Amino acid sequence: MRFDLPSVLVSIKDGVIDLGWGHPSSRLHPIEAIRMASEKLLASDDSTPLQYGATQGFGPFLESLSGFLSRQPAYGIPVDPRHLFLTAGASQGLDLACTLYAPAGSTVVVEEPTYFVIEKIFRDRGLNVVGVPTDSQGMLVSELENLLLDGLKPSILYIIPAFQNPTGLCLSNDRRGQLLSLANKFDFRILADEVYQLIHFDELPPRPFLAFDEGNRVISFGSFSKILAPGLRTGWIHAAPEIIKKFSDAALTFSGGGFNHYSSALIREVIDLGLLDTHVSVLREEYSVRSDAMHQALQLYFGKEIEYTRPSGGYYFWLTFPEGFDSDRLLTSAEKAGVSYRPGNAFSESGKFSRQIRLAYTLFEVEELKEGISRLHEAYSEYSIE
């Protein structure tokens, strides 16, 4: 190799425990499951996985996925494969949803704070982004209603209903119903980014947003990035048949055939071998342990200096520091101390989250998490003294 171009997305400085990345750890990647699935997929001379795939997605994959989702306690509703659509990951699905449902110049409503890349994706698509504040139950629906009554006309609303990024919180059942009422009354679609739905610990999250929808308002985005392997670039949409048809009939879909056809055929084998069910259980267990470890380290080092709601699933802690704290300012000294994180204002264009930081507990091992929190407190102590 002459140029030594990077292989993976994350580049972490040597010696830094970077708690800023919401990525699975390399140790947990199911390489053996992928090996077994590949062998099974390629054992015959059937070349179907190499041809242009069906626009809705590879049929046998959709069937296996529907079975997998129906079996998951956190899904809690039976899934008809005719209501699923294959994507090349949640981001690709969301981007295509913009093409189909949010013409440039229209408005998208997001949570404040929200997934830090999504606002840029929407801006790149020429959309106006309007943030609505959240509390411990999720988006403040009453605030949204006021905006709508004042004349706001969004084409879509983007929301992360379960184990939200960055707050780790779930949108309550009541709020789900209220949001749907508003979507019906003011005629917009709800893009529900539910990629963390299956990563729960002891208690189950609310059922998927779609379970509350009696019409065709909710488009649910799922992904294998958080439950199998992000490199496979494969996900799905779950929605009413009319919506599935719109995605399937899109010119972009037809042009290349079903998105990530080969990967979906590989994942179908993973599912049929029972390895996805197993892997998701392993991830729930591992992340639960890591989340506990981070909680204990936070209690040990920070105690009452910070506030947070302990996550019951997902990838993140969302910490609130005392009045006057500036999470952007702490970052430099934290990195000097050998730890990193995402400052709160990365998650909102509002600039309201200087007191917050997001920590992910998925990429590092327990001992590293403890060490990371220790270093963070060290940096914070110096920051407080300054």
Place this chain on the structure above:
Amino acid sequence: MRFDLPSVLVSIKDGVIDLGWGHPSSRLHPIEAIRMASEKLLASDDSTPLQYGATQGFGPFLESLSGFLSRQPAYGIPVDPRHLFLTAGASQGLDLACTLYAPAGSTVVVEEPTYFVIEKIFRDRGLNVVGVPTDSQGMLVSELENLLLDGLKPSILYIIPAFQNPTGLCLSNDRRGQLLSLANKFDFRILADEVYQLIHFDELPPRPFLAFDEGNRVISFGSFSKILAPGLRTGWIHAAPEIIKKFSDAALTFSGGGFNHYSSALIREVIDLGLLDTHVSVLREEYSVRSDAMHQALQLYFGKEIEYTRPSGGYYFWLTFPEGFDSDRLLTSAEKAGVSYRPGNAFSESGKFSRQIRLAYTLFEVEELKEGISRLHEAYSEYSIE
């Protein structure tokens, strides 16, 4: 399977030789190459292919691809891996190019006729589509210049410079230079869809459009769909570093990491095993034989009743029938006779191509191609009598 959802994109009626699909034949899918590459990729416990990939693309893949392209006589220029970007196929790359270079409401120039799905993709993105006529040398640059002088301000120009879809013709060297001059003068980008560049027969096509570009006007789109396997949903962009950076830095790219990371790691093994070079040679040979067979059958059955330029590469024959012919009208009786094709007007919103039909010779075997042309002539004879 309860619902029997389709597996692949193409659905061909039983008994019909459908010459309308520009797809590779199942018999030619390199299943053994994919098997060998998978074994090599998964032999170690390195889980890099399962993690989020580098935004520009998996580094080792870009290195191997640059070597492969540099070795191809039809490429004819050395390729720096830093000038390559991994896509999930040419269509995905083109869609992202719209986000980055063609804001909704702006204008895209296309050839008349052009790839029949691309106009719909552009329309779905809120773009105005303006067609420019072509002759045997490709787009009539003088006609485009007149439009530009009259005030047309395109953001992008989409063109298929080699073995064009549907005409099978190549844009001449002179026209390439002239188009670049116009792009510089009137400030637009050229999206060069060069997915057929490597599928040449005895003589080489002009060098890739980028070879003529001294600035940063041309974005070349390549794809493994036409040279390896469409189901892998993987392609690349070749362009100046400034353009590669723009694609790599796009929010959508960052959100999921490099497009189709795992597939690209698999294809890297195919390339490093020497199997892509071999496969492309096989395809050139096979398609050359099929193209000859179709030419001979056309001469045998139609003779001077139709006109066409014999293709020197690519996938297609573009036939012109006598004055007054209506290719849409023939379709029904052709399908009754057990053959199908794409009518000329599928390739342009202008409605100017009633006398044309496009035939692909890649999906069927030689004997089927002969039988298909025989049936087409049978249907045409009845049509002429009516």
